[in-house]
Amino acid sequence: MxxxxxxxxxxxxxxxxxxxxxxxxxxxxxxxxxxxxxxxxxxxxxxxxxxxxxxxxxxxxxxxxxxxxxxxxxxxxxxGEGELQAYVPPARREPAVGGGPPVFGPGTLIAGGVVLLLVVFAVIGLASGGKSHTHKAATAPKHKPHRARPKPRPQPAVAPTTVSLKVVPTESTYVCTDDGAGHTQFEGIINSPKTFSGKRVRLNLGRSSANLVVDGKPYSFTRTASAVGFDFSPGGKNKVLPPGQRPCGG
Known part of the structure; x- marks a missing residue:
């Protein structure tokens, strides 16, 4: 077994x-x-x-x-003898005629004292072991659960307040720009790329063979044999200007 x-x-x-x-x-x-x-x-x-x-x-x-x-x-x-037995006092003896109270022998008292001490020591040992372990368990640090940090909210896009216009001529070209309020920014003939910017840019372009770049992006328009005009504003608010509304009297 x-x-x-x-x-x-x-x-x-x-x-x-x-x-x-x-x-x-x-x-x-x-x-x-x-x-x-x-x-x-x-x-x-x-x-x-x-x-x-x-x-x-x-x-x-x-x-x-x-x-x-x-x-x-x-x-x-x-x-039998191998096990400690709890002390049991001997049976009372009937006192002799004219005798006093029963008397216990010294051996009996010693044996009872030894058994009592063993029991007390055993109980103290068990109790101290349990208390020690309980104290260690009570003082163990508690691990706080990890909390994920909230993701930052995306910031709203800031609306542009200015517009950028780049004129890239393929040949000598007349160019006139103003700020939309009639104040001329530039007027002349250009042979190389030139950039204009502001809260609003109006353009009078002598030759439509030139290429236009608005806020870093190519701007498509209908090519003609005559001059063309445009009104550029932030956020892509662009429009074609007919003759008579173009800068520099175009």
Missing amino acids: QAIGERLREARMRQGLDISELEASTKIRAKYLRALENDEFGMLPGSTYVKSFLRTYAEQLGLDAQLLVEEYRAQHEPR
């Missing part, structure tokens, strides 16, 4: 549990749990503690606790 301690150890290992984890869940000191797994029942302070600890440990591991306790009683529980 498989030993009690071997069954306890195999059940713990099947579940992947460590002695320290079971010490915390059963409140039984680790050295007593190891003693149970090694069938070293003599390391525990008396058969009463063995049966109590064995029952608790077996239930924690999902084993038949009652069956293991009965096997311990049948195979290991001390009988």
Whole structure:
């Protein structure tokens, strides 16, 4: 038949549990749990503690606790002189005629004192082990769950306040620009690219063979044999200007 301690150890290992984890869940000191797994029942302070600890440990591991306790009683529980028995005072003797109260012998008193001290020491040891573990568990730092930082809200696009116009001639070309209020910015013949900017730019272009770039993007328009005119504003608000509305009297 498989030993009690071997069954306890195999059940713990099947579940992947460590002695320290079971010490915390059963409140039984680790050295007593190891003693149970090694069938070293003599390391525990008396058969009463063995049966109590064995029952608790077996239930924690999902084993038949009652069956293991009965096997311990049948195979290991001390009988007679090997086990410390609780002190029971001897039966009272009938006092002799004319005698005083019964007198206990010194041996009986010493034996009772030894048993009482052993019980007190065992209780103190178990209590101190449990308190020490509880204190460690209580002082363990708590890990705060990590909270994801909220993503920044996208900033609304800022509406442009100016417009940029670049004239790229393919040949000598007459150019006149103003600010939309009749104030001339430039008038003359250009042979190389020239850039104009402002809150509004109106253009009178002598030759439509020139290329136009508005706010960094090519601007498409209908090519003609005569002059053309345009009105450029921020945000792509552009329009064609008919003759008579172009800058410089165009």
